[in-house]
Amino acid sequence: MPRSQAYVLGSFIVLAVLFPHVAPYKALASEVLIFALFAMAYDLVLGYGGMLSFGHAAFFGIGAYTTGIILLRVTPSIPLALVGAVVFSSLAALFVGYASIRRHGIYFTMVTLAFAQMFYFIAFKWTGLTGGDDGLQGVPRPDLGPLSLHSETHLYYFILALVAVSIFVIVRVVNSPVGTTLQALRENRDRAMSVGYNVDRFRLIAFVISGCFSGLAGGLYALMLNMVPLGALHWTTSGEVVVMTITGGMGSLFGPVLGAVAIILLRDIISNYTESWSFFMGLIFMGAVFGFRGGIVGLLRSTIARLR
Amino acid sequence: MSGQFILVQLFNGLILGSLYVLLALGLCIIFGMLGIIIFAHGAIFMVGAYLAYTVTAYLIPNFWVALVCVPIGMALGGALLEVIFLRRLYELPPLYVMLFTFGLMLVLQDLIRMIFGSMGVPFSTPAALAGAVNLGFMHYPTYRLFLIVLTAAVSLGVWLFLTRTKLGGLIRAGTDNPRMVEALGINISRIITLVVALGTGLAGLAGVLAAPIQNVRPLMGMDFLVDCFVVVVIGGMGSLGGSILGGLIAGELIAVGVMVWPPMANTLIYLFMAAFLLVRPRGLFGREAFHE
Numbered sequence: 001m002p003r004s005q006a007y008v009l010g011s012f013i014v015l016a017v018l019f020p021h022v023a024p025y026k027a028l029a030s031e032v033l034i035f036a037l038f039a040m041a042y043d044l045v046l047g048y049g050g051m052l053s054f055g056h057a058a059f060f061g062i063g064a065y066t067t068g069i070i071l072l073r074v075t076p077s078i079p080l081a082l083v084g085a086v087v088f089s090s091l092a093a094l095f096v097g098y099a100s101i102r103r104h105g106i107y108f109t110m111v112t113l114a115f116a117q118m119f120y121f122i123a124f125k126w127t128g129l130t131g132g133d134d135g136l137q138g139v140p141r142p143d144l145g146p147l148s149l150h151s152e153t154h155l156y157y158f159i160l161a162l163v164a165v166s167i168f169v170i171v172r173v174v175n176s177p178v179g180t181t182l183q184a185l186r187e188n189r190d191r192a193m194s195v196g197y198n199v200d201r202f203r204l205i206a207f208v209i210s211g212c213f214s215g216l217a218g219g220l221y222a223l224m225l226n227m228v229p230l231g232a233l234h235w236t237t238s239g240e241v242v243v244m245t246i247t248g249g250m251g252s253l254f255g256p257v258l259g260a261v262a263i264i265l266l267r268d269i270i271s272n273y274t275e276s277w278s279f280f281m282g283l284i285f286m287g288a289v290f291g292f293r294g295g296i297v298g299l300l301r302s303t304i305a306r307l308r
Numbered sequence: 309m310s311g312q313f314i315l316v317q318l319f320n321g322l323i324l325g326s327l328y329v330l331l332a333l334g335l336c337i338i339f340g341m342l343g344i345i346i347f348a349h350g351a352i353f354m355v356g357a358y359l360a361y362t363v364t365a366y367l368i369p370n371f372w373v374a375l376v377c378v379p380i381g382m383a384l385g386g387a388l389l390e391v392i393f394l395r396r397l398y399e400l401p402p403l404y405v406m407l408f409t410f411g412l413m414l415v416l417q418d419l420i421r422m423i424f425g426s427m428g429v430p431f432s433t434p435a436a437l438a439g440a441v442n443l444g445f446m447h448y449p450t451y452r453l454f455l456i457v458l459t460a461a462v463s464l465g466v467w468l469f470l471t472r473t474k475l476g477g478l479i480r481a482g483t484d485n486p487r488m489v490e491a492l493g494i495n496i497s498r499i500i501t502l503v504v505a506l507g508t509g510l511a512g513l514a515g516v517l518a519a520p521i522q523n524v525r526p527l528m529g530m531d532f533l534v535d536c537f538v539v540v541v542i543g544g545m546g547s548l549g550g551s552i553l554g555g556l557i558a559g560e561l562i563a564v565g566v567m568v569w570p571p572m573a574n575t576l577i578y579l580f581m582a583a584f585l586l587v588r589p590r591g592l593f594g595r596e597a598f599h600e
Contacts, residue, residue, distance in 0.1 A: 052403055099582050102589050106345055106402065107545065110537040111585065117534045118578030125571040235534060239347075239410050246407055279418035285411030289397065289404045 012254075016160055024268065026152035030159050030224045032264045034217050037163045039244040039256035040170055041213030046242070047251030048174060049206040050186035054238045055096055055112030058119045059089040059211040061233030063218025065123060065130055068139040068228040076142035078149070082162075082219045089215020090208055092119070097207035101200050113235055120233040136228040149223070159220050166213055167253075173209055174253060182206050214241075247288050249295025258296045315446055317563045323452050323521065325559020326459035330514035331532070332539040332551035333466055334507035340483040340546040341503045342394075344402045347409040350533025351416040352508050356382055356515020357524045358420055361429050371434030375516050382512025383505040390504040395497065413530070421526040428525030455517050462513065463552055466506075470548065479503060483546070535574075538581045544594025553592060 016033075023029040038060055045051050063085035070081040100111040123130045130136055141149050149155045173179050182202050185192045193199055222228045231237065240263070248259020266284070270277040294301070335349055346352075356378055363374040389412075397405045437451040470476035482489045482499050490496045515529075522528060535558060543554025558577050565573030584591070 052406075099585055102585070106339070106343065107541065109406075110345065110541055111581070113534055114538045114541065114578050114581055117531070118575055118582075121574045121578070125575075236530075243407065243410070246403070276418045276422050278414045279422070282411040282414030282416075282418065286393075286408050286415070287411075289400075289408045289411070 008254075016164075020153055020156045026156055027224060028264070028268055030152065030156045030220075032261050033156070033159050033163050034220045034224060035241070035244060035260040035264055036257040037166055037220070038214055038217035038241050039248065039260040040167060040253055041210045041217065042241045043245050043250055043253055043256040044170065044173070044206050044210040044213075046245055047253075047256070048179065048182050048186065049203055049210075051101075051203060051207070052106075052109045052242070053112040053207070053210075054109050054235060054242065055100075055114075055116035056210070056214050056241055057233055057235055057237035058096060058116035059093050059214035060218040060221070060237060060241070061116075061123065061228075062092050062119060063089040063215030064222040064228045064232045065136060065218075066215070067219035067222040068136040069129065071139050071142065071222075072136065076140055078142060078144050078223070082216060085215045085219030085222075086212050089218065090212040093208045093211020093214075094204075097204045097211070101203045101207065113238065116233070116235055116238060120230075120235070123230060123233050130228075130230075133230055135230050136222075139222050139226050139228065141223055141226060155224065159224070162216065162220065166216060170209075170213065171253065178202065178205055243285055243288075247285075247295055249297030252295075252297045255295050255297035262296060312446055314567065316448070317567050318560065319448055319452070319456075320566075321560035321563025322456050322556065323559070324562055325556040326456055327514050327518050327532075327555075328536055328539045328558050329459055329463060329552050329555035330510050330517070331536045332543065332555050333463065333548065334510040334514075335536055336540055336543075336546065336548060336551040337466075337470075337479070337503055338507040339540070341479070341486075341500055342398065342402075342405070344405045345409075345537070346507070347406055347533070348412040348416060349409075349507075349511055349536070350529030350531075351413040352382065352386070352511040352529070353515045353518070353532065354526065354529035355416055355420065356512035357431075357519040357522075357528065358424060358429070358515075359512070360516040360519045361424075361431055361524055364431075365429075371436075375513075378516045379509045379513040382515075383509030386508025387501050387505040389508070390501045394504065395500075417526045417530070424526070426526055428523050428528075431519040431524050433520045451520055455521070458517065462510070463548075466510070467548055475499075475502070535577065538577050540591075541581055542584055542591055544591030547591075547593035550591055550593035 019032070020026045020029040023032075038056075042053070042056050045053050045056075066085040066088040067081040070084045071078070074080075096112060096115045100108055100115065103111050124132055126132070141155070143149065144158065147154065147158070149158060181192070181197055182205075185197065185199055185202055189199060218232065221232065244259040244263050245256040246259070247262060248257065249255030263281075267277055267281060270280050274280070331349060331353055335345060339345055359378045359381065360371075360374040363378060364371055368374075393408065394405060397408060433449075433451045437454050439450050440447040441450050441453055468476075470480060478489065478494060478499055479502070482494075482496055482503075486496050489499075518528075536555075539554040539558045540551060541554075542557060543550025543552070557580075561577050561580055562573050565576040588594075
């Protein structure tokens, strides 16, 4: 690892460890981490696979609901609940991915969006299982062996540990043969095909891995909130993760992390002053398209280049 | 389940289908021209409904004035949107235009919520179209029949415009090969403005027509838009006939779903889309390699 990257990674770690002590409240720090993981998982599909999915709320939401339902109705075991979240969201990603990767470009976007909406309506109507419009209330947060997660600080470090492991795995995936093939497909589909790669299979693999980590993020979200809001499954959640990834800088893994941090903190700040934060968030998205298209990462890179 | 009930439900499916058709036509022609989808299309539909409310409740209490003026106003708004903002984004990957329109959706929805509140506003059926018509085999609300007939007329009008007029021919040519049209000395950017205006105008019209029969509330267009995506996926992107047929199929599917198992009525069209994609990945009339 080059020295500059080591510095960046080191400062990331220090910041992550100190974060809950500087954040306005502890849960906000946890939320930032969760969406950082979600955005990073999403970047596998958008930044590396070149697929604009608008259906990732489905995997996030299914992860959240699975965790909530297991903890509430099956067994009070966090590891089991999170494994369940990963399994079910991966299965959902396999189903949605299998049906939609045969379409490209905008069609892919619309099909993934429509599938996510299907899960939304199922959760909306199946009130016996999901609580419907009210969301799944009262998700417990049982102890993890000797470790109590009732304190928000404990929960934050638990989430940090899982997110760190996930980031390690995602970085390994990106640099693995699967990851590099995926980038080759994004850059030149025809050429990769003529070399003999099965395009759809690689796209599907990326989609499922992405869905799997989105589900983990969703599961952690249920733990953090002690509930699952129905909105987690709504397509605006997909829109938010797309925006985080793009404002951060897609195709860079750490860009989406920065994007998630920026957007969650910004939303928190704006909602302190006005009820209509979504109006201002919308304005920011519209402005971002004109302002900095390389995202925060692009902005940082050009600033550093200028300083040198 | 009586035959009467089934007929009424099928007609209700036609109502919903009509609104889908108007929105999907707009999505479809804009997509054909630019290769992008406007995420704000549902919000534009909603703004149309609120403008109709504003006109009838505060300015001129006449539904017909709203029916004519609001779509024209929305079309002008769409033209402005294209000229001021969208135009600057075509050189970028389509992603950025969609992101922009997603932001626009949030802004429009929250703006309307700030002005009118989140609970929605009342909108009554215009007096001239109140009551019901005896169709011989059943009575059906006059306004709903009017909606079906008007949508059919507008769809026919759009189709005639695109296939029988010179301007329509230019739009179709621009859809197929914008560079060539430009090379022939035609100002393609004006045509693009016109197409976006037409699309938003149709969405505005759908909003006015939906106002008396749906809850007029800030989020009314948000989920409706996703249904319209299903419509164009089923119908095949870039095909007017596909949008119309797809819209009617989706409307009837929901109507049938309401009769068979109400909680799953909305889910039915998504399942149908999933199954349909496996059989016909390009939809009913989708063309090969069209903006793919």
